[in-house]
Amino acid sequence: MKILLPFLFAFFTITVFGQSRTPSNEEKQAINPIIDEGFKNWSENWSYDTYILRSAKINSITVDEDYGDIKVYGTFSYKRVFQNFSGTFSAKLTSSGKLVSISYTDANGLRDTKAF
Numbered sequence: 883m884k885i886l887l888p889f890l891f892a893f894f895t896i897t898v899f900g901q902s903r904t905p906s907n908e909e910k911q912a913i914n915p916i917i918d919e920g921f922k923n924w925s926e927n928w929s930y931d932t933y934i935l936r937s938a939k940i941n942s943i944t945v946d947e948d949y950g951d952i953k954v955y956g957t958f959s960y961k962r963v964f965q966n967f968s969g970t971f972s973a974k975l976t977s978s979g980k981l982v983s984i985s986y987t988d989a990n991g992l993r994d995t996k997a998f
Contacts (some may be wrong), residue, residue, distance in 0.1 A: 900967065902944045905954070913940055913954055917973050920981045921958060924996045931988075934959040934966065950977040 905913070917938040919929035925933035942954045952975045959968050967989040974982040985995040 902942050902955075905940050905943045909943065910940055912979075913943075913952075913975070916975065916979060916981050917954065917956070917958075917971070917984065919998060920973065920984050920996070921971075924984065925960070928960075930969075931960055932961045934961060938971070951975065951982070952977065959989055960988070 902936040903918060914922055914936075917940065918936055921933045921938055925931065938956060939958070940954040942955040943956075946953065947952070952971060954974050954975070956970070957968055958971055960969075963990045969986050969988040971984055971986040976982060981998045983995060983997045985993065987993050
C-alpha cells in the first residue's frame with residue numbers, strides 16, 4: 883500500500899478526467915491486487931461459486947471529474963462445481979486506493995454488488 887499512494891498521485895496528474903482509457907502496466911500492478919483481495923473476501927460468503935485467485939484483470943479506467951474516484955472495469959474468473967466461468971466487473975476506488983465497491987455480472991447474467 884505504501885507504493886500505491888505515490889502511484890495514485892502520479893496517476894491523477896497525467897489522467898484526462900472523465901474519459902475511459904486502457905490502464906498502464908503500472909496501474910494494473912497497483913490496482914489488480916486491490917480488486918483481487920476484494921473478490922477474495924467477498925467470495926467467502928458465496929454459496930456455489932469459488933473465486934479463482936488472481937483472476938481479476940482490469941481493462942479500462944475512468945476517473946470521476948468531481949471527486950477523483952477511480953472506476954475500473956474488467957473480468958474475473960470463478961469455479962462452479964467442476965467448471966470455470968468468467969464474468970465482468972466494475973469497481974470503485976477512492977483516490978487513496980481504498981476499495982469502495984465491486985459490481986459483477988456472472989456468465990449467466992446474474993448481477994450482484996458488494997460495498998466495502
